[in-house]
Amino acid sequence: MISKSLQGIITTWNKSAERVFGYTADEAVGRPITMLIPGDRLDEEPAILARINAGERVDHFETIRCRKDGAFIDISLTISPIRNSEGKIIGASKIARDISDRKRAAEHQDLLLREMHHRVKNLFAITGSIIALAARTAQTPTELAISMKDRLVALSKAHEMTLPSFTAAKRSWSSQRPSSLSSPACFHPSKIRKAGDGDYMARTRRSALTGSRALHCWFTNLPPMR
Template sequence: MSHDDQLPGTEISATAVQLRHDAAAFLAAIVESSDDPIISKSLDGVITTWNKAAERVFGYTSVEAIGCPITILIPEERLDEEPAILARIHAGQRVDHFETVRRRKDGSLIDVSLTISPIRNASGEIIGASKIARDISERKRAAERQDLLLREMHHRVKNLFAITSSIISLAARSAETADGLARSMRDRLVALSKAHEMTLPSFTGDDAFQERSTTLFQLLSLILAPYDGGTACWDLEGDDVGVAANKVTSLSLLLHEFSTNAAKYGALSVEGGKLKVAVAADSEMVRITWAERLPGLLPQTAATVGFGSRLEKMISQTLRAEVSKEWKADGLTIVTDLPKASLQ
């Protein structure tokens, strides 16, 4: 039959077949290049197609996966999910953004969000299901870190209020005037806020969910910084020791009490005064030796027992520290021994 003698509609039918073929090839290319695993399975739950992203995320090659039951990806404790999913597919229903956990070839688990749709043949019959699995592990980890951060912030705020309440109660017992109480509270709260600021995590980037610890020397430098450039001098030497973020508050209050007394009565209060803080640490214990030296005799008022002494006792108990003081003719030496674990 010549070209002119072709049956009506034959050319149109061939064009339609070609268009369908091109569309199928186009869709196959989209599936293959997708960043998300796209898997199809039969109504019996047997894997029939497996794209490159599925290989990357789950670890099985297409040769290994196709023909296997989809349950190779499902942890044992979640096997009951598959019959429920297949029942919805049989009913022609779509499953949208179902968050669950799946298992890789190496046995590790991955958080995924599944979208599952029925696959129909040319007659409209349901013959299987397509599944898009989006890896949401990082999103879940970020949400967990954020939740941990918020709970830690809540815990810290509660602790700060508790410490502030204790400071007020102790200060009120020994305060002689309202102005004296106000000054004492202001100084201690400023020191507390500065030390607390050192442990606050950043709210940008990955650091938003990481605690920032400090070291003993960094903490001492912060507390003693107001006395830089004065008539007295101070020096740090020995072993620097790490201090966990949740230990900074108590330790800073103790060291601030030492520096406050030194600024009022001791080496930081007079011209020519000298303060040396030496730290010696081994695997179990940390010894902080606070040695003040004055050009003259130590004023008797330095030995007065008041709010500071009670505060030191309270904090020493918290840190499981032993504090001993020795007043000499030329100054005061404070030795603080505490378990290394109390700081870390």
Template sequence: MTSSPGIRDANSASPNEVGERNVVGATALAIAPCDPKELLALIVESSQDAIISKTINGIITSWNRGAEQLFGYRAEEVVGKPITILIPQDRLDEEPAILAKLRAGLTVDHFDTIRRRKDGSLIDISLTISPIRDSDGTIVGASKIARDVSSRKREEERQRLLLGEMHHRVKNLFALTSGLITMASKSAASPAELADSMRQRLSALAAAHDLTLPSLDDPQGRDESATLHQLLEKVVAPYQEESWQRISLAGPDFPVAQAHTTKVALLFHELATNAAKYGALSVHEGRVTITTKAVDDQVNIAWEETGGPAIAKQNTSTGFGTRLIDSIVRGFPATVSREWGAYGLCVTFEIAVRTLQPEKAVTELEGDSAS
């Protein structure tokens, strides 16, 4: 099959000559009519899409500059060779089906597939294949137009991941909300009290959820895990005073896996709510210190109230807040201990590092310790 002028094949001009001819051709277009075949050749050669022709038996006969950029081969490296050099082993069955359609005179229109570059890397492409006929109408070959769709594929995959994550989160939040309503309804004195307590707890969940939402503007679609300090600051913010911090944070920060952010938020929302009703945050002088530290392979989080109302004796009641905290602790799993001092409550949680933190963060910590 004879290649059209301007399309690179084994006997075509050098890249420099092609570039010079394109400049001359472009200039000629501006001042005089151009031969249609020459114009078509110039269009093909300057296209950013890969445009390839092959025989009806799948042998490459021409190769434009777009194909060179997409696949990494120069024209002289591929012309005369089978098109299957571009097809991964697990997709070789596509070519017989394509050739069968071409021999029947059919166009293979826009399908997504994967092809292999010269360096062995794989690339997502959109492929259109059309039969080439001679002057007698006999099918003598095919033209292939390939377009790099890697960016679109990455975006589609990112959207699938985001939708999957949001579906998972919504299901979890509905289940958690249902459990909260069931537990709260057993201890609420009135519908108004139930509504108020649920409103506060849902606000805490919303704050934790907002911290860990993946950014829709992030091209990499990273899942941003919240840190322990970020979560605690968000949850206790409604109980702080403008002029001073009634609740202070001390100790190292730790990443928190997305699956545990709502649990952490609810734990410390319950402690803050109880402190505001009965403990240190119910009086002006009261303070709370939240201290974090790492002990072996455990993360230790201590909630310590000071300056609160005098406590006559240790509180052994099992109200809703206590049952909720114990339920969350079992869900991690973690351990909890409570101590009632004369002027405040101290609650300590111990959670395994591997439980609290995302897998990536744990891996990084192990790498740091090894070095």
């Protein structure tokens, strides 16, 4: 908790403020509150003081402040007017909460949601290509359904290979041969070409799925899907 005069001078500074901002009470009391405010946010202080002078309370104002070591931190401010015995406003008390961890968690969640959205869109696009591919060779609805099922299962297995193994019983994705992606169940038999395993592929998790798609398209006489 911090208190300040209507001129923005720090008048009290407790241990919590010391932990958040790094200054001791001796270093902070008597100095302007602007020592905590980044240069591009100095306009916030006059607006806050104007509201305090009007008798208003500022609740959960999220902003950025600067620590003694120069690091910027995300904080939430709750600011209330301080009145004397006559009811006159003489200053403001400020509670500052460090919300840096919460902000980082929210940013990480947003990143994951955007990545998930992107991947789902990609899967729909791939599925559309698989449907068009299966329709080229299927002669009956039943054959189309079987072909679609086989291709989607192959795509699912390709995705599993891009994930780390969570149990010792699972095979390591890094030890898979190209033939494991080109089994008869994965591709239409009329389109399979002869291909040897050769040496093991040096793959990363990122390239495994791309490689499986390329093999799928190669064996089915289509250009690689993007």
